[in-house]
Amino acid sequence: MLKLYNTLTRKKEEFVPLDKKNNIVKIYTCGPTVYNYAHIGNMRAYIFMDTLRKVLKYNGYKLNHVMNITDVGHLTSDEDYGEDKMAKSAKEQHKSVTEIAKIYTDAFMKDIESLNIEKPEHIVKATDHIKDMEEYVDKIVKNGYAYETSKGVYFDTSKLKSYGELSRVDLKNQRAGARIDIDEEKKNPLDFALWIKAPKEHIMKWNSKYGVCYPGWHIECSAMSNKYLGDKFDIHTGGVDHIPIHHENEIAQSKGATGKNPANFWMHVEFLLIDNGKMSKSLGNVYKLDDLIKRGIEPLAYRFFTYTSHYRNKLNFTWDAIKAAQISLDRLRELTLSHKGVDTKIDKQKLGDFENRFKNALNDDLNMPASLAVAFEVAKEHEKSNDYYLLLKKFDTVLSLNIDLKKQEEKIKIPEEIKNILQERKEARDKKDFKTSDILRDKLKSLGYIVIDSKEGQKIEKI
Numbered sequence: 001m002l003k004l005y006n007t008l009t010r011k012k013e014e015f016v017p018l019d020k021k022n023n024i025v026k027i028y029t030c031g032p033t034v035y036n037y038a039h040i041g042n043m044r045a046y047i048f049m050d051t052l053r054k055v056l057k058y059n060g061y062k063l064n065h066v067m068n069i070t071d072v073g074h075l076t077s078d079e080d081y082g083e084d085k086m087a088k089s090a091k092e093q094h095k096s097v098t099e100i101a102k103i104y105t106d107a108f109m110k111d112i113e114s115l116n117i118e119k120p121e122h123i124v125k126a127t128d129h130i131k132d133m134e135e136y137v138d139k140i141v142k143n144g145y146a147y148e149t150s151k152g153v154y155f156d157t158s159k160l161k162s163y164g165e166l167s168r169v170d171l172k173n174q175r176a177g178a179r180i181d182i183d184e185e186k187k188n189p190l191d192f193a194l195w196i197k198a199p200k201e202h203i204m205k206w207n208s209k210y211g212v213c214y215p216g217w218h219i220e221c222s223a224m225s226n227k228y229l230g231d232k233f234d235i236h237t238g239g240v241d242h243i244p245i246h247h248e249n250e251i252a253q254s255k256g257a258t259g260k261n262p263a264n265f266w267m268h269v270e271f272l273l274i275d276n277g278k279m280s281k282s283l284g285n286v287y288k289l290d291d292l293i294k295r296g297i298e299p300l301a302y303r304f305f306t307y308t309s310h311y312r313n314k315l316n317f318t319w320d321a322i323k324a325a326q327i328s329l330d331r332l333r334e335l336t337l338s339h340k341g342v343d344t345k346i347d348k349q350k351l352g353d354f355e356n357r358f359k360n361a362l363n364d365d366l367n368m369p370a371s372l373a374v375a376f377e378v379a380k381e382h383e384k385s386n387d388y389y390l391l392l393k394k395f396d397t398v399l400s401l402n403i404d405l406k407k408q409e410e411k412i413k414i415p416e417e418i419k420n421i422l423q424e425r426k427e428a429r430d431k432k433d434f435k436t437s438d439i440l441r442d443k444l445k446s447l448g449y450i451v452i453d454s455k456e457g458q459k460i461e462k463i
């Protein structure tokens with residue numbers, strides 16, 4: 001029995017698809033806003049999304065999964081004011097919005113491929129669905145849940161008694177403390193923009209029945225999930241930061257348009273911390289996958305690292321922890337390959353017990369730490385057998401760690417400048433001139449290399 005935690009009800013529930021006859025699970029995932037490179041915190045959310053996909057497949061379900069690409073409408077404040085993130089990035093980089101979207105969408109696709117993340121069945125861009133969004137706004141207006149001001153079309157939160165059901169915020173206090181000064185025509189402080197009337201200088205805008213406008217951030221997900229998945233689907237995923245505003249407003253819009261909460265299950269992944277703190281540009285700790293690669297950490301070691309904590313728990317990234325993850329992944333692969341091709345038959349009941357424990361862990365709200373522990377148990381079996389190898393390969397349809405990959409010895413390409421300094425240092429050491437040797441060692445370190453002295457001579461590693 002597959003059980004998943006539902007943010008809406010705050011409890012684990014048995015998962016049963018809406019389309020039981022065809023065994024199809026319909027999923028919507030909030031995708032990236034493609035104004036910059038995705039960082040490893042973002043990637044945790046997409047590893048979670050992919051793990052959910054593969055657990056559902058492991059249970060025999062077929063998938064119809066939609067992920068959006070936000071290339072318009074996401075403002076810098078995450079609310080109804082501020083500059084569009086795409087337009088801001090385009091101005092800063094002296095490129096068109098189309099160029100910015102392509103650069104960062106391509107980079108995102110490359111990143112998810114390196115993490116063995118499957119692409120959803122539908123990847124859809126906001127700018128390709130402007131008309132769908134306008135029509136969806138019209139439905140909400142016609143149903144009496146929205147109103148027009150001189151600045152845009154707003155959702156009227158006072159008309160929806162259930163508003164706040166996902167985040168469970170204290171709406172009375174929020175309403176009392178909220179400000180309206182962004183648009184004094186708003187009826188209620190918590191009302192949010194569906195459709196925004198564009199000033200002349202705004203880069204991204206479209207003609208509509210409400211004038212020259214651009215969409216609010218939240219409307220794209222409601223319009224596109226409805227187009228591809230219908231009024232009701234099984235699961236909506238995203239990060240915990242989406243709960244109080246973006247997903248709350250999605251539910252409101254959907255109820256305004258169709259009278260329904262669009263998803264049966266709302267699932268959210270927790271934040272990634274960096275050294276027990278927030279990731280921020282000012283601290284210089286906004287790490288991308290490329291930053292890990294430069295330090296000799298492969299992307300799949302980061303995927304392995306995310307499995308060391310449950311998706312609903314905060315995960316603390318440190319360089320020591322990610323290096324340990326790389327070592328553990330290498331060890332798991334080494335152990336897996338030790339079973340390959342060994343013609344020893346293992347009792348089917350024993351194999352079945354291992355698989356049941358693995359699947360039970362997966363089905364307990366994607367308990368990846370427990371699932372990974374079972375995989376290690378199998379890999380560490382003293383009696384070697386190809387049966388264990390095949391079982392581990394089956395586990396890897398979910399784990400997606402390239403579990404049978406043979407470790408490649410890293411060959412460092414040493415620049416001529418570094419080779420010359422190494423030679424100087426060797427000559428200094430041969431003359432027992434350790435002062436010069438230490439100076440040259442420090443110089444190498446400043447250039448990004450560590451020298452290790454051994455019986456075989458100098459060994460060099462990249463920092």
